[in-house]
Amino acid sequence: MRYATRRKIVSRVAEALCAVAVLLALLPLVLILFYVLKEGAGALNLAFFTQMPKPVGETGGGMANAIVGTLILIGLAGVFAVPIGCLCGIHLAEYPETRFSSVVRFAADVLNGVPSIVVGIFAYGLVVLPFKRFSAIAGGVALGLLMIPIVVRMTEELLRLVPSGLREGALALGATRGRAVFTVIVPAALPGILTGILVALARVAGETAPLLFTSFNNRFWSLDVTQPMASLTVQVFTYAISPYDDWHRQAWAGAFLLVMIILALSIMARLAVRRLERMNRG
Amino acid sequence: MTTFLIDTGTPRRIKAPVMQTQINGMASPAEARIRVRHFDFFYADAKVLHGITMDIPDRQVTALIGPSGCGKSTFVRSMNRMNDIIPDAHGEGVIEIDGRNIYDGGTDVVELRRRVGMVFQKSNPFPKSIFENIAYGLKIGGVRNRRQLSETVEKSLRRAALWDEVKDRLNDSAMALSGGQQQRLCIARALAVDPEILLMDEPASALDPIATTKIEELIWELKENYTIVIVTHNMQQAARVSDRTAFFMLGRLVEYGETNTIFMNPREKMTEDYVTGRFG
Numbered sequence: 263m264r265y266a267t268r269r270k271i272v273s274r275v276a277e278a279l280c281a282v283a284v285l286l287a288l289l290p291l292v293l294i295l296f297y298v299l300k301e302g303a304g305a306l307n308l309a310f311f312t313q314m315p316k317p318v319g320e321t322g323g324g325m326a327n328a329i330v331g332t333l334i335l336i337g338l339a340g341v342f343a344v345p346i347g348c349l350c351g352i353h354l355a356e357y358p359e360t361r362f363s364s365v366v367r368f369a370a371d372v373l374n375g376v377p378s379i380v381v382g383i384f385a386y387g388l389v390v391l392p393f394k395r396f397s398a399i400a401g402g403v404a405l406g407l408l409m410i411p412i413v414v415r416m417t418e419e420l421l422r423l424v425p426s427g428l429r430e431g432a433l434a435l436g437a438t439r440g441r442a443v444f445t446v447i448v449p450a451a452l453p454g455i456l457t458g459i460l461v462a463l464a465r466v467a468g469e470t471a472p473l474l475f476t477s478f479n480n481r482f483w484s485l486d487v488t489q490p491m492a493s494l495t496v497q498v499f500t501y502a503i504s505p506y507d508d509w510h511r512q513a514w515a516g517a518f519l520l521v522m523i524i525l526a527l528s529i530m531a532r533l534a535v536r537r538l539e540r541m542n543r544g
Numbered sequence: 545m546t547t548f549l550i551d552t553g554t555p556r557r558i559k560a561p562v563m564q565t566q567i568n569g570m571a572s573p574a575e576a577r578i579r580v581r582h583f584d585f586f587y588a589d590a591k592v593l594h595g596i597t598m599d600i601p602d603r604q605v606t607a608l609i610g611p612s613g614c615g616k617s618t619f620v621r622s623m624n625r626m627n628d629i630i631p632d633a634h635g636e637g638v639i640e641i642d643g644r645n646i647y648d649g650g651t652d653v654v655e656l657r658r659r660v661g662m663v664f665q666k667s668n669p670f671p672k673s674i675f676e677n678i679a680y681g682l683k684i685g686g687v688r689n690r691r692q693l694s695e696t697v698e699k700s701l702r703r704a705a706l707w708d709e710v711k712d713r714l715n716d717s718a719m720a721l722s723g724g725q726q727q728r729l730c731i732a733r734a735l736a737v738d739p740e741i742l743l744m745d746e747p748a749s750a751l752d753p754i755a756t757t758k759i760e761e762l763i764w765e766l767k768e769n770y771t772i773v774i775v776t777h778n779m780q781q782a783a784r785v786s787d788r789t790a791f792f793m794l795g796r797l798v799e800y801g802e803t804n805t806i807f808m809n810p811r812e813k814m815t816e817d818y819v820t821g822r823f824g
Contacts, residue, residue: 427666427668428670429629430626430662431668431670431730432670433629434624434657434662434664435658435684435737436684436685437654437684445684446670449670450671
């Protein structure tokens with residue numbers, strides 16, 4: 263066979279294999295969305311968003327408390343994790359070579375690999391036991407702990423991408439090192455850092471295990487962060503293992519909503535980046 | 545353009561014309577704005593500058609030329625201690641600005657850098673608006689007065705010959721400017737903090753000929769008010785813009801003198817070979 267013909271055939275085969283791989287990767291996502299929507303569609307109505315869960319045996323009702331609960335929980339997680347994570351990331355980017363930094367970096371990587379249920383148990387010991395009750399704060403701490411390593415490493419990576427010329431420019435104008443970091447370097451990396459935070463939020467929004475013994479669950483409307491709080495994930499879990507068809511439908515609807523929230527966070531991340539980049543690039 | 549150069553803010557000291565003769569780069573101390581004596585520089589253990597001694601006169605353009613890696617950039621970055629940010633690098637010897645050694649322990653580096661402005665090879669506007677870029681140096685210096693900021697921004701942009709091109713879009717991102725405009729913005733940004741000395745590290749090497757011409761004209765105008773040290777790879781540029789030229793080679797100052805002398809009648813064979821393009 264001529265070399266050129268062979269080369270073309272090999273190229274075609276490789277292309278086909280790539281296409282198959284892409285399809286295989288996308289298929290689960292499409293199937294999940296499709297299946298969740300199909301099963302949950304029956305329960306997805308206005309009441310689902312506005313009403314509280316009904317007692318067993320009564321049909322209808324909704325997950326209003328769990329929807330708000332999930333938003334509060336990831337909000338708390340952000341409040342705990344963003345300042346700590348960003349400051350850690352700034353330290354790692356500014357002092358990359360020190361022993362302390364390599365320890366912090368290693369610790370962040372280990373924390374990132376810790377199973378979320380273990381983080382949940384830790385938050386249980388840290389917050390639930392001393393206060394002797396489940397609370398939204400405990401849930402927020404657990405989710406925050408899961409977020410921290412993502413935010414730390416993301417912040418560090420993005421700060422290191424900022425061209426060194428910007429730092430020199432600021433220093434040459436008489437800025438101190440700290441000034442240069444907070445007025446020039448961090449703002450330059452902000453679009454990326456913001457995306458990182460949103461991605462981390464999306465990631466912890468889907469966590470169930472760390473909430474089981476921290477924020478627990480709550481069948482009633484509650485905005486009190488010192489009390490147990492409902493969340494979509496735990497509610498879906500509870501309903502899914504119940505023997506009632508109506509609850510199963512609600513669990514599907516909850517799962518669908520969860521996917522949508524995560525999708526919305528991802529889209530927000532995209533939009534935020536685009537807007538900030540337009541400002542940066544002109 | 546020249547009309548904008550009349551107002552220079554604070555009055556500067558009146559000076560006699562610079563002396564025409566020199567011995568091995570030394571003018572008499574009264575003429576020198578920057579006095580360098582036996583200055584060495586090290587990156588870790590590698591010695592990259594060897595006993596540099598030269599006087600840089602006030603309100604003139606001094607060009608540093610030489611092949612890549614000859615230490616001219618390191619030298620210019622030593623004059624505002626920009627090299628301090630490089631780990632394991634240090635300088636030894638004396639660089640005196642207005643009679644004070646900037647390598648003395650007590651030197652306030654932040655203050656030094658406000659007096660000795662710098663323009664870099666690669667233009668480095670901050671990802672902020674044009675206005676914010678120029679106002680940055682003032683803001684970190686504590687100026688909050690909006691009117692004062694606006695006035696300085698306008699004055700600096702005029703001095704950098706950029707005002708007419710950007711006056712209608714001061715709030716647009718500086719990143720949207722062309723390469724030449726960005727470099728003039730960086731010059732304006734450096735001028736805004738009212739430095740006395742301006743260091744330029746190959747300010748036009750990334751620009752096209754038209755933008756380069758603009759920068760060179762600008763340097764010519766700025767020397768009425770500023771002492772300028774410019775590093776350049778481009779010998780024609782050195783010949784065009786500078787009053788005095790220093791030729792560096794392998795970390796040593798080979799020859800320093802009037803630009804005309806260096807280019808037309810150099811004392812050293814090495815200088816002649818370089819400026820006539822026989823190597824480098």
